[in-house]
Amino acid sequence: MSNSPFWHNLFRPEHKERQTICELWLETPIFEGISHKQCLKLANDMPIRRYEIDEAVFTQGEIGIGTCLILKGSINICSGDKVLASLHEGDFFGEVALVIESPRTATAIASSESEIVFFLRPQLEQLLSQSPRLGSHLMQNLARVMANRLGSTNALLEAHHVTE
Amino acid sequence: MLLNKILNPFSKAILSFTFLLIISVLLIWLLNPVIVPILVSLVLYVCLSPFHLWLKKLGWRSDLSALCILLTLIFLITVPGSLILSALSEQMTLWQSKASTAGQSLNILLSDISSLLAQWQFHIEVDQLKSNIMSVFSSGDETLLHSISDMLVGISTSLLLVPFITFFLLRDFDSLRNRLLNALPNRYFELGWLIYFKVADQTEGYVRAVLIQQSILATVAAIGFWVADFESPIILGAIAGVLGLIPYLGPALGLIPPFYLVLASTPLNYDSMYAAVAVIGVAYVIDNLFVIPLIVAKFANLHPLIALLSIIIFGNFFGILGMMAAIPLMAISNIMLSQLILSFNPQKFKAIIV
Numbered sequence: 011m012s013n014s015p016f017w018h019n020l021f022r023p024e025h026k027e028r029q030t031i032c033e034l035w036l037e038t039p040i041f042e043g044i045s046h047k048q049c050l051k052l053a054n055d056m057p058i059r060r061y062e063i064d065e066a067v068f069t070q071g072e073i074g075i076g077t078c079l080i081l082k083g084s085i086n087i088c089s090g091d092k093v094l095a096s097l098h099e100g101d102f103f104g105e106v107a108l109v110i111e112s113p114r115t116a117t118a119i120a121s122s123e124s125e126i127v128f129f130l131r132p133q134l135e136q137l138l139s140q141s142p143r144l145g146s147h148l149m150q151n152l153a154r155v156m157a158n159r160l161g162s163t164n165a166l167l168e169a170h171h172v173t174e
Numbered sequence: 175m176l177l178n179k180i181l182n183p184f185s186k187a188i189l190s191f192t193f194l195l196i197i198s199v200l201l202i203w204l205l206n207p208v209i210v211p212i213l214v215s216l217v218l219y220v221c222l223s224p225f226h227l228w229l230k231k232l233g234w235r236s237d238l239s240a241l242c243i244l245l246t247l248i249f250l251i252t253v254p255g256s257l258i259l260s261a262l263s264e265q266m267t268l269w270q271s272k273a274s275t276a277g278q279s280l281n282i283l284l285s286d287i288s289s290l291l292a293q294w295q296f297h298i299e300v301d302q303l304k305s306n307i308m309s310v311f312s313s314g315d316e317t318l319l320h321s322i323s324d325m326l327v328g329i330s331t332s333l334l335l336v337p338f339i340t341f342f343l344l345r346d347f348d349s350l351r352n353r354l355l356n357a358l359p360n361r362y363f364e365l366g367w368l369i370y371f372k373v374a375d376q377t378e379g380y381v382r383a384v385l386i387q388q389s390i391l392a393t394v395a396a397i398g399f400w401v402a403d404f405e406s407p408i409i410l411g412a413i414a415g416v417l418g419l420i421p422y423l424g425p426a427l428g429l430i431p432p433f434y435l436v437l438a439s440t441p442l443n444y445d446s447m448y449a450a451v452a453v454i455g456v457a458y459v460i461d462n463l464f465v466i467p468l469i470v471a472k473f474a475n476l477h478p479l480i481a482l483l484s485i486i487i488f489g490n491f492f493g494i495l496g497m498m499a500a501i502p503l504m505a506i507s508n509i510m511l512s513q514l515i516l517s518f519n520p521q522k523f524k525a526i527i528v
Contacts, residue, residue, distance in 0.1 A: 057352060057367070059360055068364060073517050075364045075371075111368075128364075132371040140227065 027081065028053050031127050034079055034100050039158075040129075040151050048144055052137070057128045061120040070117045074107025076130035083124025088117045096121065105155060108134055183519035190518075191511050208335065210495075215339035218247070219347065220381045226344045240344035247337045265409050269431075272438035279437040365517050372509050380473035380502050387465050388415040391457055395428070398453030402446070405435055414454060418461065419498040420489075422482055425458045476504055 032053040035041045041049055058081065061067055067085060068074060078085075079102045087095040087103060094116060097103055103118060108131050138145030181189065205212060222243050229239035351370070358366040396411025404410055414428040432450035436443060476484075484504045488496035 055348060055352070057356060057363075059356075059363060061360060065360060067360075072364065073368060075368045128367075130367060130371075132367075132375075140231065 027058065031056065031058070031079070031081060034081065034127075035129075037100060038079070038102050039155050040077070040102065040105070040148065042151050043147060044144070052129070052133065053127075055133060057130070059126050059128065061124045061126060063120055063122055065120050067118040067120060067124075067126055068104065068114050070115065071113045073111060074104055074114045075111075076128045076133070077105040077108045078103055078118070079127040079129065081125040081127050083120060083122045085124060085126075086119050086121045088119060089115075105152060105159075107131060108152060109156070184515060186518045187511065187514035190514050191507075194510060195507075211335040211339055214336050215343055217381055217385075218336065218340045219343040220378050221385065222247075222340065222344060223347075237345050240341050243344060244337050244341040247340060251337065262409060262412075265406055269434065269438070272434075275440060276434055276437040279440070279442045282442055283437070365514075368517070369510055369513050372513055373506050376473055376505060376509055377502060380470070380505065383470045383473050384419065387461065387470050388418055390465050391415045391418045391461050394460055395453060395457040398456060399432065399450075402449035402453055404432060404446070404450070405439075410435070414457060418458075420494070421485060421501060423485065423497070425454055428454050428457075473505070476501065476508065480504065 028050065032046060032050045035053060036044070036046065036049055059067075061083070067078060070089065080097055080099050082099060084099075085097045085101075085103065086093050087097065095103075104114065106112065106115065108129065111131070134145065134148065137148065202209060226236075226239050226243060229242065230236060234242070355363070355366050355370060392411045392415025394411075395414035396407050399407035399410045410432055413431050417427040418424040420427060429450060432453070433447060436446045436450065439446075481501055481504065484500040485497050488500035488503070490496075492499070
C-alpha cells in the first residue's frame with residue numbers, strides 16, 4: 011500500500027525536490043533567462059505527481075491545465091496506438107495547455123515509474139498579473155518553444171509529402 | 175471501468191457532481207460548530223490576500239506578513255469592532271423595547287389603510303394583518319429581529335477564532351490546498367485543479383465585488399437617512415447594506431427597520447415613511463443601475479428565476495445566512511457542473527471553442 015501513487019502523492023515530503031525541479035526547469039527553453047531565485051519561487055508551488063508504469067498522465071481529448079516536466083522516469087507520447095515520442099528526465103510536454111484551455115492533442119503514458127511536475131496555467135496567469143515583466147518573459151519563451159515545435163511539425167509533414 | 179463504458183458523459187458529470195455535493199454537505203455538517211468563523215475568515219482571507227501578497231512581494235516572509243495582518247486585525251476587532259457591536263446590540267434592545275408603541279402605531283396605520291380601502295369595496299382583517307406583521311418584530315424564535323440578533327451574537331462570539339483562522343489561511347492556504355488536491359487520484363488531478371481555479375477565481379471576485387457593492391449601498395442609504403433626519407442613520411444604512419446581500423428581497427427587508435422606527439415614534443409621521451421608501455428606492459436604483467452592472471454582474475451569471483428560487487429554498491433551510499449564500503453557492507454549483515460536463519464531453523468543448 012505504501013508504494014501506491016495515492017499515498018505517495020498525499021504524503022510527499024515538501025520542498026525536498028524543489029531544488030532539483032528548479033534546476034531541471036532552468037535547463038528548458040521555457041525558463042531561459044529566468045533567475046534561479048525566481049524559478050525556485052515558482053517551483054515551490056508546482057504540484058508533483060507519481061505515476062505507475064502504463065498509467066496515463068493525461069489522455070487525448072481531456073482538457074489540460076498545464077505543462078509537465080519529467081522529474082524521474084520516462085513518458086511515451088501517443089496518438090492512438092502509435093508512439094509519437096519517448097521523453098525522459100528533464101523533458102517537458104503538454105505546453106499548449108499552458109497558453110489556452112483546450113483538449114490535449116495526444117495521450118501521455120508512463121513507460122516506467124515516473125514523477126511529473128506540473129506548471130499550471132493559473133500559476134502563469136497569476137505571475138503575469140503580479141510580475142508582468144517576468145510573466146511576459148516566460149510567455150515569450152513559450153511562444154518560441156511553440157513556434158519551434160510548429161516548425162518541426164511542418165518539416166515532418168513536408169518530408170511525409172515528399173516520400174509519398 | 176465497466177461503469178465508464180455504461181455511462182454517457184452527461185451521466186458521468188451528474189454522478190461526479192452529486193458525489194462532490196455529498197462531500198460538501200458532509201463537510202459543512204462536520205464543520206457546523208465553527209462554520210461561521212470559518213466563513214468570516216475565508217471572506218477576510220479573500221479581502222486580505224492581496225495585501226499579504228504585496229507584503230511578500232516587498233520581501234517580507236510569509237509568516238511575518240500574516241502576523242502583521244493578524245495584529246492589525248486583532249486591533250481592529252478589539253477596539254472599534256467591539257464598540258460598533260455593543261452600540262448595535264444596544265440599539266437592537268432599544269428598538270425591541272419600543273415594540274408596543276410600534277404596535278399601536280401600526281394599528282392606527284392599518285385602520286387608516288383599511289378605511290381607505292373600504293371606500294373602494296376592499297376589506298382587510300386589520301387585527302390578523304397586524305398580528306402577522308408584529309410577529310416579525312416581537313414574538314417567536316424565528317422572527318427577523320431574532321435572526322439578525324442571533325447572527326450578530328454568533329459573529330461576535332466567534333470573533334475570537336477569526337484572527338487565528340485568518341492568520342493560518344494567509345500563511346498556509348496554498349500548502350493546505352496543494353495537500354488537499356494532491357489527494358485526488360491521478361486520473362482526476364487536472365480536472366480537480368481546473369475546477370478549483372475556476373471556482374476560486376469566481377468566488378474571490380464575487381466576494382470582493384459584493385463587499386464593495388454593499389459598502390456603496392450602505393453609504394448611500396446612510397447618507398439618505400441622515401438627510402431625512404432619521405435616528406441612527408449609520409446603523410440603518412449598515413442594515414440596508416447587509417440586507418442588500420439578499421437579492422430581490424433585500425430592498426423590502428431593508429425598509430423594515432426604518433418603518434419600524436417611524437411606527438415606534440409618536441405621533442405617527444407619514445412623511446418619514448415616504449422618506450424611508452425614497453431613500454431605499456434611490457439607494458437601490460443606484461445599486462441596480464450602476465454598481466451591479468459595473469462590479470458584480472460578471473461574477474454571478476444566473477437566471478433570475480433560478481436565483482429567486484434558490485434564495486427562497488436556502489432561506490427556508492438556513493435563514494438569513496442561507497439567503498445571502500444562495501447566489502454564490504448556486505454560481506459555484508453552476509461552474510462545477512458545466513466544467514464537469516465539458517471535461518467528460520470534449521466534443522462539446524471543441525464545438526464551443528470553434
